[in-house]
Amino acid sequence: MSGGAQGAKETALSMHGDVKHTVDAPLPYMNPKAPKGGLIRFGVVGTFDTTNPFVTKGTPPAGLSLYSERLVFEPLMKRSGDEPFTLYGLLAEKYDIAPDRSWIIFYINPKAKWADGKPVTAKDVLFTFETLREKGQPNMRLYYGRVETAELLEGNAIKFTFKKTDEGTYDPEQPLLMALMSVIPAHFFEGRDFEKASLEPLMGSGPYRIKIIEPGRRISYERRPDYWAKDLPIQQGQYNFEEVRFDFYRDSKVAFEAFKAGAYDIYADADPSHWRTAYDFPAARQGRVIKQEWSHHNPVGLKGFAMNMRRPFFQDARVRRAFIEAFDFETLNRTLFGGEYTRSHSFFSNTELASQEIPQGKEKALLETIPDLPKALFTESYHVPRTDGSGRDRKNLKKALTLLQAAGYQLRAGKLVDAKTGTPFVFEILLYNPEDQKIALAYAKNLKVLGIDATIRTVDPTQYESRRLKFDYDMIIHTWGHSLSPGAEQKHYWTSRAAKEEGSRNYPGIQSKAIDLLCDAVSKAKDRESLVIAIRALDRALLWGDYVVPLYYSAKTRLAYWDKFGYPEINPRVGVVFSTWWHKP
Numbered sequence: 001m002s003g004g005a006q007g008a009k010e011t012a013l014s015m016h017g018d019v020k021h022t023v024d025a026p027l028p029y030m031n032p033k034a035p036k037g038g039l040i041r042f043g044v045v046g047t048f049d050t051t052n053p054f055v056t057k058g059t060p061p062a063g064l065s066l067y068s069e070r071l072v073f074e075p076l077m078k079r080s081g082d083e084p085f086t087l088y089g090l091l092a093e094k095y096d097i098a099p100d101r102s103w104i105i106f107y108i109n110p111k112a113k114w115a116d117g118k119p120v121t122a123k124d125v126l127f128t129f130e131t132l133r134e135k136g137q138p139n140m141r142l143y144y145g146r147v148e149t150a151e152l153l154e155g156n157a158i159k160f161t162f163k164k165t166d167e168g169t170y171d172p173e174q175p176l177l178m179a180l181m182s183v184i185p186a187h188f189f190e191g192r193d194f195e196k197a198s199l200e201p202l203m204g205s206g207p208y209r210i211k212i213i214e215p216g217r218r219i220s221y222e223r224r225p226d227y228w229a230k231d232l233p234i235q236q237g238q239y240n241f242e243e244v245r246f247d248f249y250r251d252s253k254v255a256f257e258a259f260k261a262g263a264y265d266i267y268a269d270a271d272p273s274h275w276r277t278a279y280d281f282p283a284a285r286q287g288r289v290i291k292q293e294w295s296h297h298n299p300v301g302l303k304g305f306a307m308n309m310r311r312p313f314f315q316d317a318r319v320r321r322a323f324i325e326a327f328d329f330e331t332l333n334r335t336l337f338g339g340e341y342t343r344s345h346s347f348f349s350n351t352e353l354a355s356q357e358i359p360q361g362k363e364k365a366l367l368e369t370i371p372d373l374p375k376a377l378f379t380e381s382y383h384v385p386r387t388d389g390s391g392r393d394r395k396n397l398k399k400a401l402t403l404l405q406a407a408g409y410q411l412r413a414g415k416l417v418d419a420k421t422g423t424p425f426v427f428e429i430l431l432y433n434p435e436d437q438k439i440a441l442a443y444a445k446n447l448k449v450l451g452i453d454a455t456i457r458t459v460d461p462t463q464y465e466s467r468r469l470k471f472d473y474d475m476i477i478h479t480w481g482h483s484l485s486p487g488a489e490q491k492h493y494w495t496s497r498a499a500k501e502e503g504s505r506n507y508p509g510i511q512s513k514a515i516d517l518l519c520d521a522v523s524k525a526k527d528r529e530s531l532v533i534a535i536r537a538l539d540r541a542l543l544w545g546d547y548v549v550p551l552y553y554s555a556k557t558r559l560a561y562w563d564k565f566g567y568p569e570i571n572p573r574v575g576v577v578f579s580t581w582w583h584k585p
Helices: 124-136 138-144 174-179 250-258 272-277 317-325 329-336 359-366 396-407 434-449 462-467 490-494 511-523 528-544
Strands: 012-014 040-043 077-079 088-089 090-097 103-108 147-153 157-162 208-214 218-223 241-250 266-268 289-295 302-305 411-412 414-419 427-429 453-458 475-480 547-551 558-561
Touching: 040 250, 088 090, 090 174, 103 124, 103 174, 103 250, 124 138, 124 147, 124 157, 124 208, 138 490, 157 174, 157 411, 208 241, 208 558, 241 250, 241 528, 250 266, 272 329, 302 317, 317 396, 317 462, 329 434, 359 528, 414 511, 427 462, 434 453, 434 475, 453 547, 490 511, 490 528
Parallel strands: 040 241, 427 453, 427 475
Antiparallel strands: 012 088, 077 088, 090 103, 103 157, 147 157, 208 218, 218 241, 266 558, 289 558, 302 475, 302 547, 411 414
C-alpha cells in the first residue's frame, strides 16, 4: 500500500503512487552475495572540524554529512534509489498512518540496537525530535516545527500528530519527512552540549563506527560485525567494506596527484577536459587504474552564480538579467570543457520535472491563480542567452549594457557607475573550490567589458561555510540538488521565510509571494501528476525571476578507480552507489 490505513501496520510508505519493492527481498540493484572485507579509500577536497552533522556550527566530514552516505546514523525508514519517493522500514519496522496523513505511528524494530548494544527505543526518537526541533539545522527546525504533538505509546512506538497548514489541510509529505529523521541515542548525549562543535566520536546505530579521526585530514570508519540490521533484506549487498576511509586535500590538483600515486582508490572526475587528457600515467596505461563512464537519468539540479539580493545592487531585476546576458557559456564550454557540458535551462534538468516551452493545460491553470508573475511567462519560453562560441560575439554584452543603463548606471571612463552617486559597480565572487576559479575568471573578464569590477576571493571551506550560512557574500557558485520527488524542502530553498533564516539554502534571498505560493502547491500535491505540474510551474517562476546565472550540467558519472573493486550492474535511474561496491578477493 502507498499510504497505509488506520489500524493497519505497513512496512513501506510512498509519497505518490504504488510501492515497487517488498521488504522481504533485497533491492534489485544490489548484490546480496557481495563479499565482505577490504578497505576503500576516498579523497575529499576540503576539511572538517566537527563530527556533529545535525547543527549549523562547523563542517562535518564525509560519512557523517547530511549530504553524503551516512555510515553511523540511521533513519526510521530508508529511501529506495529507483523510485521517486518511497520508504521502507529500518529502525521503524512498521507504521500506522491516518487516511488524511494527519498523524503517523512508528513501531521501533525490536532488533534495533546502538553500537554499545543498548536497544533503540521510541524514547530515543522522541529525544531526537525534541533536540533537532530546537537545536538542529534550519530545515530540521522547519520540518519538525510542523508537529503538533509527539506521544510515546505502548509497544515501543511513537505517534506524531501534525499541525494543519494555513489552508486547514495536512501536508502529505510530512509523515515521510519524519520517517527520514536520523535517530540519535539519548543516553549518549546526556550531559553533553549538543550544539557544541566537537570532534568526539559520536555513536549511532548504523553499519559503521568511527575508527580514526585526524582533525581536518582523515576520518576512518570500521564495519560493525554486530550491526543489528546486517541480515535485513533491504540492507543485503550493502556496506561490504571492512573499513571506509576519507582523506582530505586542500585542492583537486593535490588530490589527483595523490590518487595517481595510489594514496586513495576512487577519483570522481567532474571536468570533461581533465577526463580526456589527464590519465596518461603508468598505472592507467597498464590497466591498474580503470576509467569508467556511465550515463544516468537522475536529477542534476542547477549549478549557477547566485546573486545575493540582500545587496542593493542585485535587487533590480534588470541588473540580474544583465548579469545573465554577460555569461558566455558557449565559449567557456569550447575552450575549457571540450564541448562536453549542456547549458542549464531548468532547476530540474534531466528529469520530467523541468518546465517545457510555454505553460499549457493544468500548469497554465495553476499559474493563472498566482499573482505578480510576469505576463511574458505565459506567452514565451524562458530564454537562456547563447553566443556563437567564438569569444568575440558581443551582442549579449550590448543587451546587458542597455539593461544596466535602464537600471540607472552609466559607463564613465570605462567604469560602470551609479548615474546619481558616481559609485563604481564593484562586487566580490566568493569561492571555496579552486577549480571554480577558471569559471569565475572567465565571467569576470566579460563583466570587465561592461565596466564592472568583479573580485574573486577563494577562502578555506570552513570560512566559506561560515559566510554562506550568514549570507555574507555578494555572489557564490552553488548547486541546488533535487530528488525525483521534490517537496517541502523547496520552501527551505526559495521562500520569503527562508530568505530571513540563517542557514537556509535561499542563497539569492528571494522574497516573492508568487514563489511562496508555488512552494505551497508543491508540498500539497496529492499525486504524481499534480506534483509534476506544481514543480514545472515553480521552475518556470524561478527562472523568470532571474535570480541565478545558470551554468551547466552533465548527465554522466565519470570515475577513475584502482582495479580492486566489483560492483553490481549500474542502474541508470539509481546511478553509482558506493555502499553496494565490494573489494575483489
